[in-house]
Amino acid sequence: MSAKPHFERVALMGLGLIGGSLGHAMKRAGLAGHVSGYARSVETRARALEIGFIDSAHETAAEAAKNADLVVICTPVGALGSVAAEIEPVLKKGAILTDVGSVKMAVVRDVGPHVPEGVHFIPGHPIAGTEESGPDAGFAELFDGRWCILTPVPGTEPQALEKLSAFWTACGSNVDVMEPRHHDLVLAIVSHLPHIIAYNIVGTASDLEAVTQSEVIKYSASGFRDFTRLAASDPTMWRDVCLNNKEPILEMLGRFSEDLTALQRAIRWGDGDALFDLFTRTRAIRRSIIDAGQDIAAPNFGRNPTHAKAADEDDVQ
Numbered sequence: 294m295s296a297k298p299h300f301e302r303v304a305l306m307g308l309g310l311i312g313g314s315l316g317h318a319m320k321r322a323g324l325a326g327h328v329s330g331y332a333r334s335v336e337t338r339a340r341a342l343e344i345g346f347i348d349s350a351h352e353t354a355a356e357a358a359k360n361a362d363l364v365v366i367c368t369p370v371g372a373l374g375s376v377a378a379e380i381e382p383v384l385k386k387g388a389i390l391t392d393v394g395s396v397k398m399a400v401v402r403d404v405g406p407h408v409p410e411g412v413h414f415i416p417g418h419p420i421a422g423t424e425e426s427g428p429d430a431g432f433a434e435l436f437d438g439r440w441c442i443l444t445p446v447p448g449t450e451p452q453a454l455e456k457l458s459a460f461w462t463a464c465g466s467n468v469d470v471m472e473p474r475h476h477d478l479v480l481a482i483v484s485h486l487p488h489i490i491a492y493n494i495v496g497t498a499s500d501l502e503a504v505t506q507s508e509v510i511k512y513s514a515s516g517f518r519d520f521t522r523l524a525a526s527d528p529t530m531w532r533d534v535c536l537n538n539k540e541p542i543l544e545m546l547g548r549f550s551e552d553l554t555a556l557q558r559a560i561r562w563g564d565g566d567a568l569f570d571l572f573t574r575t576r577a578i579r580r581s582i583i584d585a586g587q588d589i590a591a592p593n594f595g596r597n598p599t600h601a602k603a604a605d606e607d608d609v610q
């Protein structure tokens with residue numbers, strides 16, 4: 294177990310659910326002397342200061358990143374490269390530059406070219422989140438007991454990796470290290486596909502002519518309701534995930550639709566054994582998740598207990 298790290302100055306680029314939760318978690322554990330924050334809209338900057346998860350708010354990414362020992366880019370994946378380009382000239386030698394994006398190969402591609410000599414670039418991804426967004430959505434406990442995956446690039450200094458790992462541990466996470474390409478394949482099936490399926494099923498239900506919108510809402514059993522939670526996730530974020538993890542997502546969608554065709558066939562031909570076997574196999578997966586202590590998708594999880602409010606208007610593209 295490594296010692297609790299301390300950074301004199303941490304810069305958060307993007308002050309939404311993840312940036313906000315990191316700010317809260319850092320304050321809870323006393324990990325930073327000063328937390329500076331950057332967001333595009335004046336409303337978001339003011340709200341982050343008011344809530345208190347940052348100490349100073351800045352109009353430009355470069356101002357916020359100046360003199361920082363740790364810079365965490367917490368914007369949608371499609372904006373990571375432009376933020377990195379903007380802060381490149383001010384990044385301090387010896388600083389750690391990381392991100393929280395849901396896709397990692399694209400981060401290596403887009404941020405990598407903007408990393409100055411002497412800056413430690415280590416992409417990261419907390420596997421923790423909710424369908425909420427904006428500065429009011431963040432909360433200190435978000436990362437507690439959840440995994441954070443770090444995907445270091447070749448040549449990463451072990452001390453820098455150790456320090457960032459200790460940072461996430463102090464924020465409540467368990468840390469794993471993985472190759473960026475493998476990360477993208479694993480996340481395509483466990484996170485990206487479930488969101489895409491949810492967007493699709495809710496879209497299908499809302500298009501049904503024989504069933505009105507009000508009936509969909511009125512009779513939504515918990516199965517459908519669970520899909521609507523995922524399908525309420527931030528559109529900008531998920532557009533960027535789909536555009537930036539195209540190949541692994543298409544690979545998993547291909548497998549998914551083959552399996553769906555087999556399921557369709559079993560229903561058509563009344564193959565009860567095939568249906569029973571599949572449903573038994575999948576039930577065992579659910580039980581392993583519970584046994585591994587990873588079942589935190591309880592109805593209340595994912596809601597900031599104190600600041601449940603609408604999404605950040607700044608996010609609409």
Ligand SMILES: NC(=O)C1=CN([C@@H]2O[C@H](COP(=O)(O)OP(=O)(O)OC[C@H]3O[C@@H](n4cnc5c(N)ncnc54)[C@H](O)[C@@H]3O)[C@@H](O)[C@H]2O)C=CC1
Nearest residue numbers: 307308309310311367368369370372394395422423426427
């Ligand atoms: N929401 C979730 O459950 C999780 C999200 N992530 C990743 O974390 C990152 C941030 O997601 P959230 O905090 O949920 O989003 P959010 O929408 O709550 O916050 C995003 C922040 O980035 C800013 N931003 C948006 N576009 C920008 C641009 N073009 N230039 C500069 N700033 C911009 C927004 O103003 C906002 O402050 C994303 O890369 C996402 O893939 C990772 C784990 C979980």
Ligand SMILES: O=C(O)C(=O)Cc1ccc(O)cc1
Nearest residue numbers: 395419420421422423424484
């Ligand atoms: O809200 C949920 O159930 C999630 O799955 C949250 C989530 C969204 C995106 C990520 O990259 C990681 C976690």
